Amino acid sequence: MDPNTDFTNFNGSATDVCKLILIGLEGVGKTTLLNKICGEHFDTSDGRAGCLIKEDQKGVFFVDEFSRRYELNDMLGINYKNPGEWQKALHGRSDVHGVIFLISASNPRDSALGELPRIYEYCSNLTIPVLFIYRDGVLRFTPFIRIYAETRETTIDDEKIGCKISKNEFVRYQNLDEVKKFIATTFESACKLHQLLDPIIICGQVKVLREKNEELEMKINELNQKHEAELIKNQESTKQQSKLYDEQIEKLNRSLEKAASNNKTMQERLDHIVQKNQESLFKISNDIQSSINENQRLRISLEELMRDKQNLEDKHLKLMTDKKQLDFDFHDVTRDREQIQEAKTKLEKDIAELEQNKQTLLKEKGSLEARKEHLERHIDKTRLRLEEQLNLIVSVNHTAPGGSKRIYPKKYNINGRWMWLPGRAYNVIEEFDKLGESIKDVICALRKDLHKMNVRYDHASANVMEEEDFEAEPY
Ligand SMILES: Nc1nc2c(ncn2[C@@H]2O[C@H](COP(=O)(O)OP(=O)(O)OP(=O)(O)O)[C@@H](O)[C@H]2O)c(=O)[nH]1
Ligand SMILES: [Mg+2]
Structure with missing residues (x-):
């Protein structure tokens, strides 16, 4: 490039x-x-x-x-x-x-x-x-x-x-x-x-323009001469005019003197007015001063009021915050109350149900106790009868030495004492023991049932113990 x-x-x-x-x-x-x-x-x-x-x-x-x-x-x-x-x-x-x-x-x-x-x-x-x-x-x-x-x-x-x-x-x-x-x-x-x-026009007109220029210069000369004559004429008229102006100025000076004396009078009046004005000004300034003092006092009390207002506003704000908090708490309490009410209703329902269960169980308990008593009575009766028969058997077969039959005694524990029994009596006692064992089983079963009923009754009313715990207990 x-x-x-x-x-x-x-x-x-x-x-x-x-x-x-x-x-x-x-x-x-x-x-x-x-x-x-x-x-x-x-x-x-x-x-x-x-x-x-x-x-x-x-x-x-x-x-x-x-x-x-x-x-x-x-x-x-x-x-x-x-x-x-x-x-x-x-x-x-x-x-x-x-x-x-x-x-x-x-x-x-x-x-x-x-x-x-x-x-x-x-x-x-x-x-x-x-x-x-x-x-x-x-x-x-x-x-x-x-x-x-x-x-x-x-x-x-x-x-x-x-x-x-x-x-x-x-x-x-x-x-x-x-x-x-x-x-x-x-x-x-x-x-x-x-x-x-346009070059053609310019070129053709140069001569013409020069001639025109000369003409214009001549005209300017003429105008200059005319102007000079007019100037001289104007100078004379200016002189006359100036004379006239002098006379007018003198007249104006006289009226000015008159105006000056008027001015003096006016000045005196003005002084008087100024004095009066000063007095009223003094009064006004006193008023203004007292107004300022009053204003000052009012401003101080206004400031105090503003402070009080501020305090009140702060308190109001705090109270509003507390109210808000209380509103929140109230809302919580209402919610809790509703929940408690619901729980209470549920508990009352449960209590009624438990009461009903209790009645049923009490009834069952009553009938079982009656049965137990009947069975115990029956057992006692049977035992007494068996003991009677045993005593009879023992008194019959336990004979003195030299008797016809040989009896092979066996040991038997009655009321903590070991006693010798003949073999037949021993068989009866064995049978008796078996019966006693079976009756004992029946009584145990009854006791167990009763105990279960008691436990169910206690659990339903107090809700304290579990059914399984009782089952584990020994009878
Ligand atoms: N010998 C010679 N030839 C030239 C010169 N300048 C230009 N030329 C040639 O003259 C021819 C015309 O040139 P242009 O530049 O087109 O001339 P122009 O003045 O623009 O022409 P128009 O646009 O037609 O008026 C071209 O072939 C150029 O090569 C020079 O100085 N000497
Ligand atoms: Mg070209």
């Missing part, structure tokens, strides 16, 4: 752009110059036919040490057969800082272009700078710079004449940097022209 088209290094103000118009004959190389200077790639013509120009065809470049950016605006080539056409290009342009003419001074078409002197005259009348860049040859128009192009000779087929022709083809510019710097120097401090004037 050309360093002059790399704007990353540009240190000038972005808004400070110098707009330049590039004009010249068709095919003179305007677009080529713009492309090379600004690093653009707009279409160029082949030098014979006018190239169609894009709208707003322009490029920007800058030069080191120059703070501005330079904008080159390409223009449609001027057709030498069409004199005055170039003015269309310039007419109506605004925001332009300067004009660059690219000229091929050795081209015979330039001499045919009668416009060039007129353009030059037009430019001399412009307030913006103009620069002529000569592609080749030099004419008398200044300021100018020569630009040198490197070319090579090529042959091309010319379709019109149907044969090959040789042509100098453009390769590059040799002194492009020098040209750029020259452009930058020329337009360094150029100011904007807001509206380019």
Whole structure:
């Protein structure tokens, strides 16, 4: 990239752009110059036919040490057969800082272009700078710079004449940097022209304008003379006027003296009023002082009231907190009460049930006790009967020595004493013991039943003991 088209290094103000118009004959190389200077790639013509120009065809470049950016605006080539056409290009342009003419001074078409002197005259009348860049040859128009192009000779087929022709083809510019710097120097401090004037009108009217200018100067002289005469006249009338003013001033002084004496009287009255005012002011200030005192007192009592209010508010807040807590407690108590009520109802129901069970059990107990008593009585009876029979048997068979039967005594424990019994009696006793054992079993079973009933009754009423514990107890 050309360093002059790399704007990353540009240190000038972005808004400070110098707009330049590039004009010249068709095919003179305007677009080529713009492309090379600004690093653009707009279409160029082949030098014979006018190239169609894009709208707003322009490029920007800058030069080191120059703070501005330079904008080159390409223009449609001027057709030498069409004199005055170039003015269309310039007419109506605004925001332009300067004009660059690219000229091929050795081209015979330039001499045919009668416009060039007129353009030059037009430019001399412009307030913006103009620069002529000569592609080749030099004419008398200044300021100018020569630009040198490197070319090579090529042959091309010319379709019109149907044969090959040789042509100098453009390769590059040799002194492009020098040209750029020259452009930058020329337009360094150029100011904007807001509206380019119509060059034809300007050129044709220069003479007329000069004549008009002379006429105007003569008129100005006449007006000056007239003005001087009027000035003298005015001075005299001013003198008379000043005399009149003096008289009026004297009159005013007299009325001023009168006003001064009036003022004195007024001053006395004013003093009187001031004195009165001071008295009432003193009174008012006393009132104000007492009001201030009263106010002070009220403020103190207000502060006390505020403190009381604050205390009350604190208490109120505390009471509200307590109330809230009590509300919570009340809610809990109500809930507990309901639960207790429910439990109580359940317990009452259980008690009623237990009472019913108790009655049933008491009934069962009564009948079992009756049965037990009956059985005990029966046992006692049976035992007595058996003991009687035993005594009988013992008294019959326990005979003295020398009896007919031999009795084999056996030991038998009666009431803690060991006694000798005959064998038969022993068999009876064995039978008796067996009976006693079976009766004992029956009584034990009855006792167990009774005990169970007692336990069930106690458990149902007092809910203290478990049924299994009683079963484990020995009888
Ligand atoms: N020999 C030579 N040829 C040049 C030079 N500058 C441009 N050319 C050639 O002239 C031809 C026309 O160039 P352009 O840049 O299109 O000219 P232009 O003034 O823009 O033309 P229009 O837009 O038609 O008015 C091109 O073929 C360029 O290569 C130069 O300095 N010397
Ligand atoms: Mg062009």
